[in-house]
Amino acid sequence: MIKVHGACHCGQVSYEGEIDPEKVTLCNCADCQMLTGSGFRVSVPAPAATYRLLTGKPKVYVKTADSGTPRRHSFCPNCGTPVSATADSDSPPFYSLRVGCLRERAQLPPRKRIWCQSALDWAQDVSGVPGIAGQ
Numbered sequence: 001m002i003k004v005h006g007a008c009h010c011g012q013v014s015y016e017g018e019i020d021p022e023k024v025t026l027c028n029c030a031d032c033q034m035l036t037g038s039g040f041r042v043s044v045p046a047p048a049a050t051y052r053l054l055t056g057k058p059k060v061y062v063k064t065a066d067s068g069t070p071r072r073h074s075f076c077p078n079c080g081t082p083v084s085a086t087a088d089s090d091s092p093p094f095y096s097l098r099v100g101c102l103r104e105r106a107q108l109p110p111r112k113r114i115w116c117q118s119a120l121d122w123a124q125d126v127s128g129v130p131g132i133a134g135q
């Protein structure tokens with residue numbers, strides 16, 4: 001387990017937790033595409049005992065999956081950055097941390113891709129897209 005440090009884009013919300021880098025997951029579900037406004041989402045679970053909210057008060061959006069399971073999605077009320085998600089409980093077993101908000105993200109590549117049936121083909125491998133520094 002390693003300690004990670006997270007924050008939203010504006011810095012109001014910050015938190016820390018401990019994670020197993022082997023559990024970093026890339027999710028291709030349609031909800032993750034919409035909730036991130038991107039091609040997929042990368043998350044890693046932190047056991048609740050290791051999670052600590054340091055500053056700010058995230059706003060919560062309860063998302064109900066196709067399966068009917070509700071899930072609490074937390075985001076910064078000021079900048080909108082998604083920071084974590086949990087089971088719909090006041091004492092959830094773990095916090096799913098959004099890897100893009102973690103200071104250590106460069107060292108946290110995904111180890112598994114899930115919900116591949118709804119994957120955007122173009123989002124699975126962009127290594128062939130011409131790339132430049134800056135825009």
Ligand SMILES: [Zn+2]
Binds near residue numbers: 008013
């Ligand atoms: Zn923020």
Ligand SMILES: [Zn+2]
Binds near residue numbers: 027
């Ligand atoms: Zn997903």
